[in-house]
Amino acid sequence: MSDVLVDATDLRDFVARIFVKAGCSESESELVGGLLVGSNLAGHDSHGVIRVPRYVSMLREELIFADRTVELLVDTPSLAVVDGKYGLGQTVAFQATQIGIEKCRQSGLSAVAMRNSGHIGRVADWAEMAADEGFVSVHFVNAAGSVLVAPFGSSERRFSTAPYCVGVPVPDAPPLILDFATSIVAEGKVLVASQGGKQLRADALVGPDGSAGNDPHLLYGDFEPTGPRDPRAGPGAIRTFGEHKGSGLAMMCEMLGGALTGNGCTEWGRRFSNGMFSFYVDPARIDPGQLFPREVSRYVDFVKQARPLVPGTQPMLPGEPEARSREQRLRDGVPLSATTWAAILETAASVGVDKVPVCKPQ
Numbered sequence: 001m002s003d004v005l006v007d008a009t010d011l012r013d014f015v016a017r018i019f020v021k022a023g024c025s026e027s028e029s030e031l032v033g034g035l036l037v038g039s040n041l042a043g044h045d046s047h048g049v050i051r052v053p054r055y056v057s058m059l060r061e062e063l064i065f066a067d068r069t070v071e072l073l074v075d076t077p078s079l080a081v082v083d084g085k086y087g088l089g090q091t092v093a094f095q096a097t098q099i100g101i102e103k104c105r106q107s108g109l110s111a112v113a114m115r116n117s118g119h120i121g122r123v124a125d126w127a128e129m130a131a132d133e134g135f136v137s138v139h140f141v142n143a144a145g146s147v148l149v150a151p152f153g154s155s156e157r158r159f160s161t162a163p164y165c166v167g168v169p170v171p172d173a174p175p176l177i178l179d180f181a182t183s184i185v186a187e188g189k190v191l192v193a194s195q196g197g198k199q200l201r202a203d204a205l206v207g208p209d210g211s212a213g214n215d216p217h218l219l220y221g222d223f224e225p226t227g228p229r230d231p232r233a234g235p236g237a238i239r240t241f242g243e244h245k246g247s248g249l250a251m252m253c254e255m256l257g258g259a260l261t262g263n264g265c266t267e268w269g270r271r272f273s274n275g276m277f278s279f280y281v282d283p284a285r286i287d288p289g290q291l292f293p294r295e296v297s298r299y300v301d302f303v304k305q306a307r308p309l310v311p312g313t314q315p316m317l318p319g320e321p322e323a324r325s326r327e328q329r330l331r332d333g334v335p336l337s338a339t340t341w342a343a344i345l346e347t348a349a350s351v352g353v354d355k356v357p358v359c360k361p362q
């Protein structure tokens with residue numbers, strides 16, 4: 001089998017049918033399928049349909065559950081504590097973000113502490129939801145039980161990949177969306193590399209002897225081409241980005257996304273769950289004089305006019321690479337490695353989905 005290109009709409013419908021057969025409602029399946037394919041469209045294959053086999057396996061093992069309605073443990077006009085009850089992360093985070101947006105609409109400022117969620121996918125999805133309503137948002141995320149990343153100055157795992165995300169609406173333009181793991185790469189990018197996709201940079205991982213490397217076996221140990229990857233099995237770790245800076249930000253994501261939410265900080269032997277601490281701000285409440293939107297537009301233009309290193313280009317703003325990828329992949333199709341596509345097809349067959357989208361070789 002060769003690497004393939006799959007039409008985004010066909011792929012979304014195919015993934016949704018897999019989740020229906022795996023026990024999810026049609027509405028949840030459409031939400032999950034749309035968000036996973038949306039990650040691929042944005043160029044973040046690590047959080048896209050490559051996750052389908054893992055999610056279905058977790059549903060079978062009852063590590064996550066279909067169609068959960070979140071429980072509000074604390075509910076004030078501006079604050080909520082949300083228990084996801086180990087639902088699919090896209091469903092849980094969607095509900096938590098809706099709660100934060102509605103409280104922000106009423107109060108001008110809100111905070112949501114979310115705990116016990118399945119893998120929430122691309123955190124930018126939630127910042128984009130808030131930006132669509134005109135709100136600024138900031139998100140700190142951790143993953144209890146997902147011990148993957150070595151702190152600065154160590155080769156031994158202590159952190160999750162601990163994502164951090166900020167969204168800022170821009171008048172008459174796409175929002176500014178900053179979304180990154182505090183590790184050099186997200187675990188999903190190691191997964192992509194292990195399945196024949198984009199290779200990791202040479203120093204993304206660290207071995208037990210302290211030497212840098214990029215072999216996915218450092219994280220997963222031995223694995224079969226289309227078989228599962230166990231990120232607990234390898235002898236190495238992912239490195240934090242930016243040396244002490246990334247390590248420090250990862251620590252704060254563990255404090256806010258893990259400790260403050262009640263999800264718990266990352267440690268060995270814990271059940272996987274994402275925690276997320278988010279706050280939302282309505283700029284119109286802070287700035288009735290409307291300086292904020294004018295200043296955002298002015299400063300975006302100022303940054304874009306900086307002299308480029310490469311003639312004919314412009315400095316890249318947060319969110320622009322995703323917009324360019326989305327345009328291209330909607331036109332040309334979503335690229336998937338042969339191994340990733342084979343693993344998805346195996347999962348589809350295992351739940352009884354036999355109608356496969358037409359695809360073409362890359």
